[in-house]
Each structure stands twice: as C-alpha cells, then as structure tokens.
Amino acid sequence: MPDGRQPLPAPAPAGLSLPELLDLEYVERDLYRGNVVFDEPFSLFGGQVAAQALMAAGRTVDADRPPHSLHGYFLRAGDAGRPTVFRVERDRDGRSYSARRVVALQDGKVIFSMSASFHVIEDGRDLQASPVPDAPPPDALPTGTVPRLVSFEARQPLQPYPEAFWPTRFWARCTANLGDEPLVHAAALTYLSDILTGLAPLRDERWTPMSSLDHAVWFHRPARLDDWVLLNLVPHTVAGGRGWYTGTVGSADGVVRASITQEQLYRRRRPRPETETA
Numbered sequence: 598m599p600d601g602r603q604p605l606p607a608p609a610p611a612g613l614s615l616p617e618l619l620d621l622e623y624v625e626r627d628l629y630r631g632n633v634v635f636d637e638p639f640s641l642f643g644g645q646v647a648a649q650a651l652m653a654a655g656r657t658v659d660a661d662r663p664p665h666s667l668h669g670y671f672l673r674a675g676d677a678g679r680p681t682v683f684r685v686e687r688d689r690d691g692r693s694y695s696a697r698r699v700v701a702l703q704d705g706k707v708i709f710s711m712s713a714s715f716h717v718i719e720d721g722r723d724l725q726a727s728p729v730p731d732a733p734p735p736d737a738l739p740t741g742t743v744p745r746l747v748s749f750e751a752r753q754p755l756q757p758y759p760e761a762f763w764p765t766r767f768w769a770r771c772t773a774n775l776g777d778e779p780l781v782h783a784a785a786l787t788y789l790s791d792i793l794t795g796l797a798p799l800r801d802e803r804w805t806p807m808s809s810l811d812h813a814v815w816f817h818r819p820a821r822l823d824d825w826v827l828l829n830l831v832p833h834t835v836a837g838g839r840g841w842y843t844g845t846v847g848s849a850d851g852v853v854r855a856s857i858t859q860e861q862l863y864r865r866r867r868p869r870p871e872t873e874t875a
Contacts, residue, residue, distance in 0.1 A: 795842025
C-alpha cells in the first residue's frame, strides 16, 4: 500500500497465516504459548502480541462473553524468532462482565501486559453520533497489501492528510478463513489496529513517531475481519517525547465497529550513517 513517496517497510512473512498466529498452545490452566516463529528484521510486531494476548484471555472466558475492551502496554521489544508465553489472571467473573489480566513473556521477562474485559451479549439502543468517513468502496480502488501483516489485503482511498509520510485511512480485509468465532475476529481486528500510525501527519525531517507505548481498543459492535473494514487514524497531540492519536474501524455499511487509541514515542530522527546512500 505505497503512499506515492516512500515505500512501506517490512513485507509480511511468507508462508504464514493469521489463524496460525492466533492458534495458541494450551500449556496448563491459564497458561498459553504462541509457537509460530519466523525471521524478521524488526522487533516482534505489537499487534501480534496484543492479538495473541486477547486470544489467551478469551480462552478463559465463557463463549457468550466476547471482548468489549482491551488496554495494553508494550514494555520490552519482543523477538519474532522466539515463542511467547501468555499467563492469564482471572480477576473477576460477574453476572455480565469478566475481567482478565495477561502478561506476555519471553526469556522469563514481561514484554507486554494487557487488561481485557468481556461482556455478555445483550440488547439495547444502537446509536452512532459520528459517521464513518466517506471513502470509495474498496472494489473501486487499486489492490495493495498491508506491511508486516500476514493474510491481509488493502485498498487506499484519497488521504485526509495528503502530505503524510504514511497512509492514515485505508480499507483492509483478512484473506484467510477466520471461521465464525467472535473472539477470533476481535483478535484479528486487534492485530490490524496496531499497524501504521495516526501520527504520520506530524512526522517531518527532524521528528518522527517511534515505538508504541500503549494501545487500547473498544469493540462497539461485532465485526467480521474477513469483510472489508475502513481504518481512519487521527492525530491529536505531541508533547514530552510522546504522541497520541485515535482511530475508528468501520464496516462497508458505514457502521463504526471499534475505536482505537494509541500513544507512541515521538523523538528526533537519528541521523543517517555517513556511508548510507539515499
């Protein structure tokens, strides 16, 4: 999904599928392991570890309680070439809600922590104050890919910030068979939600967004990630070496399915080595 000026880094690993990444090994009660490993020139993708942590938490909750929110903190760089262990704490199971905490570990060290909440499906009013942004339907746009993500294709509409270094609005769809389990689709949405950055419009020749610090997702309505969804990322503020943005995930029928927010490091760009060519 090129932006016309700068190629996006890191193609997705070949030969893998998203269902494989989300299929965790049950080790024992409240302990799971992600065994799919691969070589990658970057640290473990944050969306992967967040999606796997949500899967681990969801496996300890009754199937009629899909996730409604998660809040995660990226604590150390992970390694895609190593298995990741997920330890779940069952904080509470109430009449309508279940609360879980998860830590993801590599080499005995916590690389990511998450709090997640699950809610019994119930009827109620369904209102939407803000519409999904206008965008041409995905089938009318050129085919593209999402960098680093396995089993995803993308389409890029006209950008709200045309001078931004990376796209902030794009259609995406999982090309693998995800089945019908709501937890799997919520994990796929989580996986997708951490790609690119809403701070792209605030990047310049001296300053740039860097590693993710924390990430949150609210699942408002069921979403199928094997159908097209539109991600729209909006920058808000930069201060104290951190930048913050929000976003929505909408379906092709114009319904907001989820909201996201993230804070990232925002620092001076490192100078290029003298031996590096343009």
